């Protein structure tokens with residue numbers, strides 16, 4: 241259950257029974273489709289989620305970059321982001337496992353919303369842990385979670401963003417492993433979480449592969465996706481990984497600067513793949529933003545969903561192998577891309593997603609003549625932030 245030197249199960253002993261139970265369920269239901277689990281997952285994702293999502297040509301951007309730019313519209317999935325693919329899969333799996341309670345972390349509130357929606361749809365009680373910093377900057381999603389019937393537990397320790405929310409949720413899980421499933425929101429955490437989340441999200445590239453052949457008659461020269469924990473990234477990449485002719489760009493948050501302040505223990509970015517080093521966080525060995533003593537540093541990004549000191553071990557491995565190219569763009573470029581896509585294509589993207597478009601703007605020649613950009617989510621949740629941030633600049 242590891243990816244080269246990355247991955248593994250670095251968890252306290254108290255969690256091992258739950259991890260082993262989950263590993264067994266993953267193998268039986270997801271890998272072996274026991275009791276038709278994956279068939280039911282796909283059917284519910286179509287009926288409740290609205291899959292398949294379109295692969296749409298962006299005419300304005302294609303003219304601007306003299307490249308055929310196709311958009312994989314995960315912003316059109318129910319809830320407004322790719323997060324439902326994984327949340328629905330894990331809540332359904334929790335039911336198959338006989339669990340009675342769902343917990344999850346959230347940063348941007350998209351994973352929290354998707355988990356709350358899936359829990360309401362599948363009649364499961366649900367509690368979401370969310371840092372108070374993120375509660376303040378993603379308020380529309382806090383309302384949605386509560387209106388979908390979930391409890392939202394503010395996390396006040398540390399900086400009150402994603403890292404602390406994951407730690408608090410893991411603590412709850414360790415106390416309630418008997419009746420509770422932790423729906424982790426990205427390809428992070430101990431095995432089998434990174435593989436399972438990637439498998440649920442891989443529906444994105446499964447569809448995109450078929451759609452691009454249909455519309456363009458060939459494989460794309462590249463696929464571009466933003467990377468926080470890496471789940472929309474690996475979802476958009478997975479079915480293209482085997483084809484070396486397809487370049488894969490993982491766009492991280494360059495925040496306000498790539499220069500870290502080891503004294504303060506603060507990295508004003510979230511570029512773990514590009515600037516981090518090897519360490520263990522949240523149960524997995526991966527690439528992290530840590531100082532010389534191995535202390536995890538606080539990250540930063542204008543987008544809550546990319547604001548994380550770690551990254552999925554599978555992505556760390558693929559970067560190590562040279563199969564995925566890690567890149568990053570800063571807050572300003574992401575905000576400009578947010579406005580550009582809204583004005584030029586009529587799509588208001590999530591601030592996370594805007595990072596992928598900022599990369600395209602800065603490197604149009606890197607993506608070849610035919611590229612797919614993963615639109616991981618829509619930007620309704622970010623309107624207040626963007627109005628404030630744009631006024632400041």
Ligand SMILES: CC/C=C(/N=C/c1c(COP(=O)(O)O)cnc(C)c1O)C(=O)O
Nearest residue numbers: 347350351425468469470471472545617
């Ligand atoms: C699990 C914590 C991450 C969250 N969101 C991350 C996110 C991301 C980054 O997460 P990954 O796909 O897992 O890298 C990209 N696009 C959108 C629209 C996002 O909301 C969340 O809580 O909603």
